[in-house]
Structure formats: structure tokens, C-alpha cells
Amino acid sequence: MLPGMKAIFVLIIVAIVIAMFWSGPSEAPVAPSEPAVQAAPADALTIRIVYGSEKQAWLEAVTTDFNARRVQVAGKPVHVEAVAKGSGELIDDVLAGRDQADLVSPASAAFITLANAQSRAATGGDLVAKTENVVLSPVVIAMWKPMAEALGWPRERIGWGDILALAQHPQGWASKGQPQWGRFRFGHTHPEFSNSGLQTLLAEVYAGAGKQGGLTTADVSAPAVATFVQGIERAVVHYGSSTGFFAKRMFAGGPGYLSAAVLYENLVIEANAATPKPSFPVVAIYPKEGTFWSDHPTGIVERPWVTGERRQAAQAYLKFLLERPQQEAALRFGFRPAAVEVAVAAPIDAAHGADPQEPSTTLETPSAEVIAAAITLWRSAKKPAHVALVLDTSGSMEEDGKIAAARDGAVEFLGLLNPGDRLSLMTFSSTPQWLGQNLPLASAKAQSMAQVGGLIASGKTALNDAVLQAFTALQADPDQGAIKAIVVLSDGADTTSTTTLETLLTRIDPGPESGGAIRIFTIAYGKDAASDVLKRIAETTQAKAYKGGTGDIRLVFRDIATFF
Amino acid sequence: MxxxxxxxxxxxxxxxxxxxxxxxxxxxxxxxxxxxxxxxxxxxxxxxxxxxxxxxxxxxxxxxxxxxxxxxxxxxxxxxxxxxxxxxxxxxxxxxxxxxxxxxxxxxxxxxxxxxxxxxxxxxxxxxxxxxxxxxxxxxxxxxPMVCVWWAERFAALKKPPQTFRDIATLIAEPTGWAGLAGKPEWGFLKFGHAHPNQSNSGLMSLVLMAHDYHQARQLGMAQVMDAGFQTWLTAFEKGVAGLSHSTGAQMKEMVLKGPSAYDGLCVYESVAIDFLRNAQGRWGDLRVTYPAPNAWNDxxxxxxxxxxxxxxxxxxxxxxxxxxxxxxxxxxxxxxxxxxxxxxxxxxxxxxxxxxLAKYGLRVDLPQVIEQPSGEVIANLLAGWQRAVGR
Structure with missing residues (x-):
């Protein structure tokens, strides 16, 4: 193949990979965060940065300082509006022009590379011409310190082979002399939606292939690699779109919920520095086979809405981020500074679970073709799910087009589930009604989508009864190797159930051994939804509570799909 | 052809x-x-x-x-x-x-x-x-001039410290990486980088020095650049290069910030190495500077x-x-x-x-042998051969 043709081929593959991987929300809750809360002066030149949510605390703090300085460009004070999003989501939004940001700052350079490839294919030019890394953090396996010590840490270097052995051992932690810890429970984000999830998958594939670079599609398709990846994936509690969400849930849920999760080093440091502290210290394990860096490249958007004045303002802000005080602040937030003038120091230390001398080596980022092959492998090797979709069809859903938007979102949700997953489908109004139970999606997806697409609304709202009935059905499923979850959408308070909320909460509470629990993801739909009740239901099962309306219900469903 | x-x-x-x-x-x-x-x-x-x-x-x-x-x-x-x-x-x-x-x-x-x-x-x-x-x-x-800058711990661990690009090629080719080079499997493969020859002056200079070194010549001719053995050697070398950056300074900064996890060694301007020597201290250990021979000046x-x-x-x-x-x-x-x-x-x-x-890090004032001017035809074919070798 001629070099030019090869380049075009690679570009096409890259574009396909982008379309596959980052066409939806990622790395963040669906609802975008509010901009850093500061009123812009009346005469301000306001610019907008959208950034990966992992660095929200630091960026909001330093942006507040920047705005207070009233830096002048063209005689006007510059005001920066900083908005946290998922890395994939922010790139998608700016590429589509939905978000006319002046600066972007995703979690890793891969997003810039892929965004520029997509931009060049569409417009002939890059989305972002030049970037500067504003902070750094390596991808690590976060593990409770006593558990890491049971594996020999810090005496022994721990790698993916150790994780696999523990995941596959029928006695779990008992094989390490710790039967009270039960099974090994692992977590990482969805590789098709999240930077850290994709990097986890690639690390697993590398480890399975016994390589640290030069990964090929032949390596990915080797049976031994599939066995390796599947062995680890079967220990996964669930997936998700947000690395930060995993961190919060792990540190709130304790060792009974997750033994370990793939996070960024700064999240480990943040947890150990938090008040109150988690139930045990957490340590960052730098896999002995190598890892990846999250380097937060930040650059000015090459689009017409970034005028000369705005570009100048963006440059001033970027320069400010890289100055010593802001970089020292980044260090306090647990990031490794991107300015060489600021030395790595506390809290990048053992007291906060980190080792400043790690990582020792990194893995080579494979080609787009290899990444695509790894994703295909993951779809067949991932932990299967049994999802119960529970939809409110009470009469109020007829108002404001709610039932129509909910139908569309739910149909899209079913389309995103894996053929290896199983589905139970329930509607509820005055009483719950099963439309199907334990259906293999490989054969039942089309019919289920048709059923959801034809839902109509009438009657009252038996929310508690419906959730309890779905929960009981999933409990009866004998398959212990699947992610079990309920997704419930409701637009109003319970009006007719025989089950009280307290009874429901007692029944669904997994207790301290929450790792294998049935999770209930809730969607408070519309302005009249009982959002507090739904939040209590979700949090009792350590799942996620969403709020949505007709405008964003599809995005909510898509984000929930990343958990499976 | x-x-x-x-x-x-x-x-x-x-x-x-x-x-x-x-x-x-x-x-x-x-x-x-x-x-x-x-x-x-x-x-x-x-x-x-x-x-x-x-x-x-x-x-x-x-x-x-x-x-x-x-x-x-x-x-x-x-x-x-x-x-x-x-x-x-x-x-x-x-x-x-x-x-x-x-x-x-x-x-x-x-x-x-x-x-x-x-x-x-x-x-x-x-x-x-x-x-x-x-x-x-x-x-x-x-x-x-041009220098190679290494993390001192890793440079010292090598059984045969590299002095030339031919030495570096041998290290890159080690199939077991640092396990075979120094009994350090946790260090992965040896990661060496230089700037992109088509985007950076220092990258092109690295390529010219590699060709001179391979042929042990002060002056390069077409026969040497087109030599099949050199083309094969160059292809193998570049296949093992850990990274190509459009900017020498940015590449050196990445080495200092990410440590040997990103690069064990880089070919950069002497000025860039010196500029980062002090800031590199207290992070991943000291740096070590070597001067590839033959060498060249950049103004x-x-x-x-x-x-x-x-x-x-x-x-x-x-x-x-x-x-x-x-x-x-x-x-x-x-x-x-x-x-x-x-x-x-x-x-x-x-x-x-x-x-x-900073002499203790290997800096020296006097340069080894400096190359003679290669012809335009030689450079053209050298660069084209590199493009074909790496497909970039």
C-alpha cells in the first residue's frame, strides 16, 4: 500500500473508531455541571472552557482567582466560564458546534488526536491546533491498603496477572488468607465511553499478549488474550461512564462494594486526604506491566466563533493555568504539575497512597485498528448483564410529550445493550405489568424495542410495588455471574402501591456485602417526579440517580447504558 | 527501482x-x-x-x-x-x-x-x-550541538553504555527490553526518542547524524544513503523509537515530567538538555548527557x-x-x-x-568530530528513506 493510501486508510479507521467510541456522553454525569458560579462583569469579555470533569475542583478554584484578577484584553476584563463535561462528550459537542467553547481540555491526548482526525475529515482543518498539558496523573489500580498488602504490596510489584489470578480463584480473598473479604470485586469504566476504561482494556490485552508495545490485531484475536480479558472482566461489579463516579462509590461503599478499581492517581490522593476518611486507606498500584498517563491537553478551538479577542483572552487564561501558583494548587489537589518549575512533592507521596517514582514504564498506544479490535473483543468478553427496565406509564406521562420522549430514550437504551445481555421489561401505572422476563437480547431485542415503542400512558403510579416486584424477580435469577440492575423511570410520586417506601428500602438494602448487589438506577422524569424518593432508592443500592426531561432523556438512558 | x-x-x-x-x-x-x-x-x-x-x-x-x-x-x-x-x-x-x-x-x-x-x-x-x-x-x-540525554539510573544500569547511534540501535533491538539489558523487567522496553525529522530541525539533524554514524563517515554520499543495509538498519531503529514530537522542547519537557515511564533517552539540543537539568532533579533522579559522535552545530x-x-x-x-x-x-x-x-x-x-x-552530568565544552555538509540529493534521499521506513 502506498504511504498516502495508508494514511487515508488509517484516517478512515480513526474516524470510525471515534464514531464508535465517543458518540455519546462519557466520563461525567449526563447533566452538564453548572459553570463556575461567578457573575461576569457587565463589560466583560467572557470566554468558555469545557474540560474533563476529573480536574473540576482544581480548575474551578483557579478560575475563580483568574476572574478576580480582571485581566484586560482589548480594554475589557476577561471572564472565564468553566464547564465540566466528560472528555468524549465535550469533544463531540464542540465538533458539532453545540458547544461554542473557546478552549477544550479533555483527560488525555487521545481525544485531541481523534477529534482532529474527525475534524479534518469533515472540514479539512483541525479542531485544536496546539495544546499544552495543564496537569498530569497516571492511570492506576486503586486498592484498599490491607487488600494490597495481602497481595504482597509494597514488597512485591503487582500486575494484571495478579488481578486475573485473584479474579478467577474460586475462593477469592480466602486464597490470600482473608476469607472475610469474600470475592474479589473489580471496577472500571466502560471502554467505549471512558478514557480510563479504554486504557484498562488495552492494558488487559497487552498483559494477555505478554507485550508492552507493538500490539497487533493478531495479538488481540489470540485465544489466550480473550481468556485473560474475560477472566478479569468477570470480576467486574459494573461499568460506567465516569471515573470520578467509580471513585466516589468505591470510597463510600468500602471494601464490600469494590476491592479495587481503575482510577487516576489524583483520585486516590483526594480520597486519602478527604474528611471523613474512607474506611481504610487506599493505595495506587502502578501495574508492573506498565500503564498510561492522563495528561489533560488544553488548547484553543479552531472555529470561527473564537475571534481574535477571544483567542487573546484564551491565551492569557492558558498562560495563567501554567504559572507557578496555579500549578502549585494543582499539586495540592493531587495532580502532578505540568510545569517543570514546580517539583513533585506532597501529597504525591506514600502517606496519600502514591509513589512519586512510579510509573516505571508506560504502554504504547496502539493503532486505531488494534483499538477497534480490542473493543470488539471486550464486547464478547465483558461481564453479561441482566437488566430490568421498569417504565412509568401512568396518565401523567401523557402530558408535555413525556411518554413519546421516554419511548425514544428507552428504545435507544435497548439498542445499546450487548447481545449477550438479558432483559426483563415492566411497565407500571395502577399496577405493575411484565411485558417480558429474562429475555436473551440476542434474539429478543427487536421485539422488546417494538413493545417499548408502542407504550401508551394511563392510570395511577404504583412505583414502590413495581420496583419491589422487579427486584424480587432479579433476586430469583440464579445466574451469579451477571451484573443485575434495574432501571426505573417515573414522572410522579407513588399514588397507589401497597408497598411502603420504608419497606422497599429495607428490602433492597444490600448491607455491607454490597459488591454483588442488585443496583437500581432511577430517573426522575419531569418537574413533578419524586426525585428525593428515587434518589433514596438509587443510593440505597449504591447506584446512580438521574434527573431528566423530554429534552435530555435520551442522553440519560445512554449514560445508564454505560454501566452494563 | x-x-x-x-x-x-x-x-x-x-x-x-x-x-x-x-x-x-x-x-x-x-x-x-x-x-x-x-x-x-x-x-x-x-x-x-x-x-x-x-x-x-x-x-x-x-x-x-x-x-x-x-x-x-x-x-x-x-x-x-x-x-x-x-x-x-x-x-x-x-x-x-x-x-x-x-x-x-x-x-x-x-x-x-x-x-x-x-x-x-x-x-x-x-x-x-x-x-x-x-x-x-x-x-x-x-x-x-546535539546530545543524547538519559535518566542516569537507567544509563548506569546498562551493561554497555551507548556512545553512538549504532549502540542505541542495539539497545532498542533487545527483544526482552530492560529485562535483557539490565535485569530490570519492570522498566519495560528501552524507550528512546527524537523529534520528527519532517517537522523539527533537531529531528532532521538526528537523522543526519545517524546516517553518518552508521557509515562511520564524515561525509555522506548517495551510495551510502541508498545502501540496503543502512535502510534496513534505519527502519529497525525507527520502529523502536518511542515517540516523535514536533517540538524538541516539548519532548524534553515530557521526559522530565513523566520520567523514564515516557522516555529513557532522547536526542535533543544541548541547550534543551541543560535547560531542564536542574528542574529534572528531585523527580526521577539525575540526568546523564552524552555527545553522539560525529556531531553538528545548530545556530x-x-x-x-x-x-x-x-x-x-x-x-x-x-x-x-x-x-x-x-x-x-x-x-x-x-x-x-x-x-x-x-x-x-x-x-x-x-x-x-x-x-x-553541571559538568558532572556529562556536559563538555569541546565537541567530538563535526560532520561535513551533506549534499541536497543526499539529504533528500535520506529524508525520503526515513518517510518510507516509518510511514509518517
Whole structure:
């Protein structure tokens, strides 16, 4: 193949990979965060940065300082509006022009590379011409310190082979002399939606292939690699779109919920520095086979809405981020500074679970073709799910087009589930009604989508009864190797159930051994939804509570799909 | 050889070739004549017209190679203290990128690329477009050779420390990586990098030095560049290269920030290595500098652009900033940042010089053998062979 043709081929593959991987929300809750809360002066030149949510605390703090300085460009004070999003989501939004940001700052350079490839294919030019890394953090396996010590840490270097052995051992932690810890429970984000999830998958594939670079599609398709990846994936509690969400849930849920999760080093440091502290210290394990860096490249958007004045303002802000005080602040937030003038120091230390001398080596980022092959492998090797979709069809859903938007979102949700997953489908109004139970999606997806697409609304709202009935059905499923979850959408308070909320909460509470629990993801739909009740239901099962309306219900469903 | 397989230089590659030829000629002249170049009176020889503050500052944009970033950022801050009526904006531009930007009309008022290699070609293109010479003034800011910089712990762990590119090729080829090289499997593969030869002056210089080293020759001919053994060796070498960056400074910064997890070693300008030596301390251990033999010089010119957009006030402002850069204080600061000053009056062997203070890291003043100028045809085929080898 001629070099030019090869380049075009690679570009096409890259574009396909982008379309596959980052066409939806990622790395963040669906609802975008509010901009850093500061009123812009009346005469301000306001610019907008959208950034990966992992660095929200630091960026909001330093942006507040920047705005207070009233830096002048063209005689006007510059005001920066900083908005946290998922890395994939922010790139998608700016590429589509939905978000006319002046600066972007995703979690890793891969997003810039892929965004520029997509931009060049569409417009002939890059989305972002030049970037500067504003902070750094390596991808690590976060593990409770006593558990890491049971594996020999810090005496022994721990790698993916150790994780696999523990995941596959029928006695779990008992094989390490710790039967009270039960099974090994692992977590990482969805590789098709999240930077850290994709990097986890690639690390697993590398480890399975016994390589640290030069990964090929032949390596990915080797049976031994599939066995390796599947062995680890079967220990996964669930997936998700947000690395930060995993961190919060792990540190709130304790060792009974997750033994370990793939996070960024700064999240480990943040947890150990938090008040109150988690139930045990957490340590960052730098896999002995190598890892990846999250380097937060930040650059000015090459689009017409970034005028000369705005570009100048963006440059001033970027320069400010890289100055010593802001970089020292980044260090306090647990990031490794991107300015060489600021030395790595506390809290990048053992007291906060980190080792400043790690990582020792990194893995080579494979080609787009290899990444695509790894994703295909993951779809067949991932932990299967049994999802119960529970939809409110009470009469109020007829108002404001709610039932129509909910139908569309739910149909899209079913389309995103894996053929290896199983589905139970329930509607509820005055009483719950099963439309199907334990259906293999490989054969039942089309019919289920048709059923959801034809839902109509009438009657009252038996929310508690419906959730309890779905929960009981999933409990009866004998398959212990699947992610079990309920997704419930409701637009109003319970009006007719025989089950009280307290009874429901007692029944669904997994207790301290929450790792294998049935999770209930809730969607408070519309302005009249009982959002507090739904939040209590979700949090009792350590799942996620969403709020949505007709405008964003599809995005909510898509984000929930990343958990499976 | 068929057309399909014959190496061909890209347009950018051709520009690079011209750049090398012009630069080699310039370097030969520079070192034979051994005088600082200037089209203006030396600072202090004649009092230039002051830029009068007029309520708003005179703004100038300076295109520069990132290898000089830290020195120039210092200079801009210091200059602002003495010349508040002049606002200097630094715009990072690689050597080729800067020339192309100027030709495309980007309003740079002063241009300071990594070398003067592209000067003649740029001037000819400018003449065609503007029917005038592009430069109102030129100076040589500083000089620097190429070095390899390593993490000291890893360099010391090697059973046979590398002195040449052939040695490095052998290390890269070790199939078990650091496990076989030093009994350190946790270090992964040996990760060596250099800048992109089609995007960076230092990348092209690395490639030229590799060819010289492979053939153990001071002068390269077509037969040597087209030699099948060399092509195979180059392909294997580049396959094992850990990273290609458009910017030497950015690549060195990444090495310091990410440590040996990103790069065990890099081929960079000596000035870049020195500039980062102190900041690298206390992170991942010390750095170790070696000088590949044979070696080559890079100069660092600065040009006041005689462009239509460069008003007399801006030209004067640019010239005053250039005066500042060439003055002893800034030249000594350039030395602090690892450059061998363009002003021969500033000594590099006195106390306080990094060549003295940082000598323990392997710095040395005298260079090994310096290469002779390769022909344009040789460079063209070398670069085209590299493009074919790496597919980039």
C-alpha cells in the first residue's frame, strides 16, 4: 500500500473508531455541571472552557482567582466560564458546534488526536491546533491498603496477572488468607465511553499478549488474550461512564462494594486526604506491566466563533493555568504539575497512597485498528448483564410529550445493550405489568424495542410495588455471574402501591456485602417526579440517580447504558 | 527501482533539504569567520531611536522555536521592566512552520527559529512575493550541538553504555527490553526518542547524524544513503523509537515530567538538555548527557521582519528587543539556559556557567568530530528513506 493510501486508510479507521467510541456522553454525569458560579462583569469579555470533569475542583478554584484578577484584553476584563463535561462528550459537542467553547481540555491526548482526525475529515482543518498539558496523573489500580498488602504490596510489584489470578480463584480473598473479604470485586469504566476504561482494556490485552508495545490485531484475536480479558472482566461489579463516579462509590461503599478499581492517581490522593476518611486507606498500584498517563491537553478551538479577542483572552487564561501558583494548587489537589518549575512533592507521596517514582514504564498506544479490535473483543468478553427496565406509564406521562420522549430514550437504551445481555421489561401505572422476563437480547431485542415503542400512558403510579416486584424477580435469577440492575423511570410520586417506601428500602438494602448487589438506577422524569424518593432508592443500592426531561432523556438512558 | 518504491521527498522535505544546505553554508561561514553577524550597529554603538510611549503600547509578535522558550519568557518579562511601552508576545513556531507562517502573512515582527538553515529559501520565496528582502536586521543569538540525554539510573544500569547511534540501535533491538539489558523487567522496553525529522530541525539533524554514524563517515554520499543495509538498519531503529514530537522542547519537557515511564533517552539540543537539568532533579533522579559522535552545530538566528505589516515603530520595537537579547545580561542568561552565547565575548568556561556547574552530568565544552555538509540529493534521499521506513 502506498504511504498516502495508508494514511487515508488509517484516517478512515480513526474516524470510525471515534464514531464508535465517543458518540455519546462519557466520563461525567449526563447533566452538564453548572459553570463556575461567578457573575461576569457587565463589560466583560467572557470566554468558555469545557474540560474533563476529573480536574473540576482544581480548575474551578483557579478560575475563580483568574476572574478576580480582571485581566484586560482589548480594554475589557476577561471572564472565564468553566464547564465540566466528560472528555468524549465535550469533544463531540464542540465538533458539532453545540458547544461554542473557546478552549477544550479533555483527560488525555487521545481525544485531541481523534477529534482532529474527525475534524479534518469533515472540514479539512483541525479542531485544536496546539495544546499544552495543564496537569498530569497516571492511570492506576486503586486498592484498599490491607487488600494490597495481602497481595504482597509494597514488597512485591503487582500486575494484571495478579488481578486475573485473584479474579478467577474460586475462593477469592480466602486464597490470600482473608476469607472475610469474600470475592474479589473489580471496577472500571466502560471502554467505549471512558478514557480510563479504554486504557484498562488495552492494558488487559497487552498483559494477555505478554507485550508492552507493538500490539497487533493478531495479538488481540489470540485465544489466550480473550481468556485473560474475560477472566478479569468477570470480576467486574459494573461499568460506567465516569471515573470520578467509580471513585466516589468505591470510597463510600468500602471494601464490600469494590476491592479495587481503575482510577487516576489524583483520585486516590483526594480520597486519602478527604474528611471523613474512607474506611481504610487506599493505595495506587502502578501495574508492573506498565500503564498510561492522563495528561489533560488544553488548547484553543479552531472555529470561527473564537475571534481574535477571544483567542487573546484564551491565551492569557492558558498562560495563567501554567504559572507557578496555579500549578502549585494543582499539586495540592493531587495532580502532578505540568510545569517543570514546580517539583513533585506532597501529597504525591506514600502517606496519600502514591509513589512519586512510579510509573516505571508506560504502554504504547496502539493503532486505531488494534483499538477497534480490542473493543470488539471486550464486547464478547465483558461481564453479561441482566437488566430490568421498569417504565412509568401512568396518565401523567401523557402530558408535555413525556411518554413519546421516554419511548425514544428507552428504545435507544435497548439498542445499546450487548447481545449477550438479558432483559426483563415492566411497565407500571395502577399496577405493575411484565411485558417480558429474562429475555436473551440476542434474539429478543427487536421485539422488546417494538413493545417499548408502542407504550401508551394511563392510570395511577404504583412505583414502590413495581420496583419491589422487579427486584424480587432479579433476586430469583440464579445466574451469579451477571451484573443485575434495574432501571426505573417515573414522572410522579407513588399514588397507589401497597408497598411502603420504608419497606422497599429495607428490602433492597444490600448491607455491607454490597459488591454483588442488585443496583437500581432511577430517573426522575419531569418537574413533578419524586426525585428525593428515587434518589433514596438509587443510593440505597449504591447506584446512580438521574434527573431528566423530554429534552435530555435520551442522553440519560445512554449514560445508564454505560454501566452494563 | 520502480516509481512506486523510489523514495520521494515531500514538499516539506524539499524545504528541509534547502534549509539544511543553506544552514550548512551559513554554519561554515560562521565558524570560519568567527564574528557575530549583524546588519545593525552593535548595541551601544549608536543610539537608536526610542520608541515613544503613546498612551498605548507598541505590540510586537515574536515567532520562536520552543527550545528557547524559557530563556525568551524570562527575556520578555525583564524587557517589560525597562521598556514598558513595548509589549512582546511570544508565538511558538518551529523553524519551517515559522517561515511558512510568515509567507502566509502571519504578522510576526521578529522571528527566531532554531537555525538559519531555511533562511536562503525563505528569503527567495519572500522576494518573489514582496519584491523585497525579508529582513531588516539579523543576529545570531546562540549556538548549540546535539546530545543524547538519559535518566542516569537507567544509563548506569546498562551493561554497555551507548556512545553512538549504532549502540542505541542495539539497545532498542533487545527483544526482552530492560529485562535483557539490565535485569530490570519492570522498566519495560528501552524507550528512546527524537523529534520528527519532517517537522523539527533537531529531528532532521538526528537523522543526519545517524546516517553518518552508521557509515562511520564524515561525509555522506548517495551510495551510502541508498545502501540496503543502512535502510534496513534505519527502519529497525525507527520502529523502536518511542515517540516523535514536533517540538524538541516539548519532548524534553515530557521526559522530565513523566520520567523514564515516557522516555529513557532522547536526542535533543544541548541547550534543551541543560535547560531542564536542574528542574529534572528531585523527580526521577539525575540526568546523564552524552555527545553522539560525529556531531553538528545548530545556530539560533533572529530576524527583524521587513514586512508591510511591520510599522516603523514595530520594527524599532523589535530591534530594541533584539538589542536586549544580544546584550551581555541576556547573553549570560542564555548561557544559564544552556546556550553557547552568540556573543563570543561572553565566556562559557567561567564560574557560574552550566558547563562548569553541571559538568558532572556529562556536559563538555569541546565537541567530538563535526560532520561535513551533506549534499541536497543526499539529504533528500535520506529524508525520503526515513518517510518510507516509518510511514509518517
Amino acid at each position: 520502480s516509481d512506486d518504491t523510489a523514495p520521494k521527498a515531500t514538499l516539506l522535505g524539499k524545504l528541509v533539504i534547502l534549509l539544511v544546505l543553506a544552514g550548512c553554508g551559513y554554519l561554515a561561514w560562521h565558524f570560519l569567520i568567527a564574528k557575530p553577524t549583524s546588519t545593525e550597529p552593535a548595541p551601544g554603538a549608536a543610539a537608536p531611536t526610542r520608541v515613544q510611549p503613546s498612551g498605548t503600547a507598541t505590540r510586537i509578535a515574536v515567532g520562536y522555536g520552543t527550545e528557547k522558550e524559557r530563556w525568551l519568557k524570562w527575556a520578555v518579562e525583564e524587557f517589560a521592566k525597562t521598556e514598558p511601552a513595548i509589549q512582546v508576545e511570544l508565538v511558538a513556531k518551529g523553524s519551517l512552520e515559522g517561515a511558512q507562517a510568515l509567507l502566509a502573512g502571519e504578522q510576526l515582527h521578529l522571528w527566531a527559529p532554531a537555525s538559519s538553515l531555511y533562511t536562503a529559501t525563505f528569503a527567495a520565496d519572500w522576494q518573489v512575493k514582496h519584491a523585497a528582502t525579508p529582513f531588516a536586521r539579523s543576529e545570531t543569538l546562540a549556538l548549540t 539560533n538566528p533572529a530576524y527583524v521582519i521587513a514586512a508591510p505589516w511591520n510599522s516603523p515603530a514595530q520594527r524599532e520595537a523589535a530591534s530594541r528587543f533584539l538589542d536586549f537579547l544580544m546584550a551581555p545580561t541576556a547573553q549570560r542568561k542564555a548561557l544559564d539556559h544552556g546556550f553557547r552565547p552568540g556573543d563570543p565575548a561572553v565566556p562559557i568556561k567561567e564560574a557560574g556557567s552550566p558547563f562548569i556547574e
